[in-house]
Amino acid sequence: xxxxxxxxxxxxxxxxxxxxxxxxxxxxxxxxxxxxxxxxxxxxxxxxxxxxxxxxxxxxxxxxxxxxxxxxxxxxxxxxxxxxxxxxxxxxxxxxxxxxxxxxxxxxxxxxxxxxxxxxxxxxxxxxxxxxxxxxxxxxxxxxxxxxxxxxxxxxxxxxxxxxxxxxxxxxxxxxxxxxxxxxxxxxxxxxxxxxxxxxxxxxxxxxxxxxxxxxxxxxxxxxxxxxxxxxxxxxxxxxxxxxxx
Numbered sequence: 001x002x003x004x005x006x007x008x009x010x011x012x013x014x015x016x017x018x019x020x021x022x023x024x025x026x027x028x029x030x031x032x033x034x035x036x037x038x039x040x041x042x043x044x045x046x047x048x049x050x051x052x053x054x055x056x057x058x059x060x061x062x063x064x065x066x067x068x069x070x071x072x073x074x075x076x077x078x079x080x081x082x083x084x085x086x087x088x089x090x091x092x093x094x095x096x097x098x099x100x101x102x103x104x105x106x107x108x109x110x111x112x113x114x115x116x117x118x119x120x121x122x123x124x125x126x127x128x129x130x131x132x133x134x135x136x137x138x139x140x141x142x143x144x145x146x147x148x149x150x151x152x153x154x155x156x157x158x159x160x161x162x163x164x165x166x167x168x169x170x171x172x173x174x175x176x177x178x179x180x181x182x183x184x185x186x187x188x189x190x191x192x193x194x195x196x197x198x199x200x201x202x203x204x205x206x207x208x209x210x211x212x213x214x215x216x217x218x219x220x221x222x223x224x225x226x227x228x229x230x231x232x233x234x235x236x237x238x239x240x241x242x243x244x245x246x
Contacts, residue, residue, distance in 0.1 A: 031213040040217035048202070053221055056199040059115075059187050063122035064179055070123070071130025071175065076168075078131065079138025095128040100186050104193055113194040122186050129182065130175045137171030173238050180226060 015033055022032045031039075043049035078085040078092075104121040111117035141164065149159045191200025199222055206214040 028210075029212055031216065036213050036216045036220065039213040040220065043214065043217060049218065049221055052197055052199050052202050052218075053225065055197045056184070056187055056191065056222070057225065059119065059122070059191075059198065060180070060184050063119050063126065063183050063187065066119070067123050067126035067130055067179060067183070068175065071127045072134050072172070074127070075131040075134025076138050079135040079141075085135065092128055092131060095124070096132070100125045100189060104186075104190050108194045115195075118187075118190045118195060121190055122183055125186050126179055126183055129178060133171050133175040133178070134168070137168050140171075141167050173234065177230075177234060180229065184222065184226065 018030075018033050022030045040049070074088075078088060100121075103124050107117045107121040107124070111120065145163050145167075146159070149163045154163070187198070188200035188203065191198035192204045195201050199218055202218055203215055206212075206218070
C-alpha cells in the first residue's frame with residue numbers, strides 16, 4: 001500500500017513539474033500536459049494511434065519471440081560447451097558491437113524494404129544480448145543440484161523442469177526485460193527508415209511537421225503499453241521465478 005502511494009505521488013510530482021516548466025517556457029516546444037492529453041484522445045478517436053501502435057506491437061512480439069528462442073538455445077549451448085563457446089565468442093563480440101543503425105541499413109539494402117527485412121534487423125540486434133545473458137546463467141547453474149538429479153536418476157525432462165529452469169528463470173526474466181526495452185527502440189528506428197506504418201513512421205512525420213504534442217502523445221501511449229506488459233505479465237512471472245529460492 002505504501003509503495004503504491006509513493007508511485008502515485010511520484011507521477012503527480014512529475015506532472016506538476018511538467019506543468020510548471022511548460023507554463024514558465026510558454027513555448028510550443030514543450031506543450032502543457034492537458035494539451036498532450038487532448039491530442040492523445042484525438043488520435044485515439046481517429047483510429048490512427050491504435051492502428052500504428054498495433055502494427056508496432058505486432059512487430060515487437062514477433063521479433064521478441066524469435067530473438068528469445070534463438071538466443072536461449074545458443075546461450076545455453078555456449079554455457080554448457082566450452083569448446084563451442086571458445087569458437088563462437090569472437091562472433092558474439094562482433095555482433096554485440098555492430099551498431100543497430102548499420103544492421104538496419106544493411107538488411108534493407110540486401111533484402112529490400114520488406115517486413116521480413118525489418119524483423120530480421122531487429123532479431124540480429126537482439127539475439128547476441130540474449131545469448132550472453134543465458135550463457136552466464138547456464139554457467140552459474142548449481143552443479144551440486146545437477147549431480148543430485150543425476151544420482152536420483154532424474155529423466156532429462158524432469159531435470160530440466162525441476163533443476164535447470166528454476167535456476168535459469170531469473171536470467172530469462174532479465175533477458176526478457178532488457179529485450180523488450182531494446183527491441184521497441186530498434187523497431188522505431190526500423191520503421192522510421194523503411195516502413196510506411198507503425199509508431200516510428202508516425203514519429204518521423206510528426207518530426208517533419210514539428211508536432212511536439214503528437215510526438216509526446218505517441219510516446220506516452222507506447223510507454224503505457226510497455227508498463228502494462230511489465231505489471232500484468234512480467235511481474236507475476238518474475239514472482240513465480242523467485243519461489244524456488246524461498
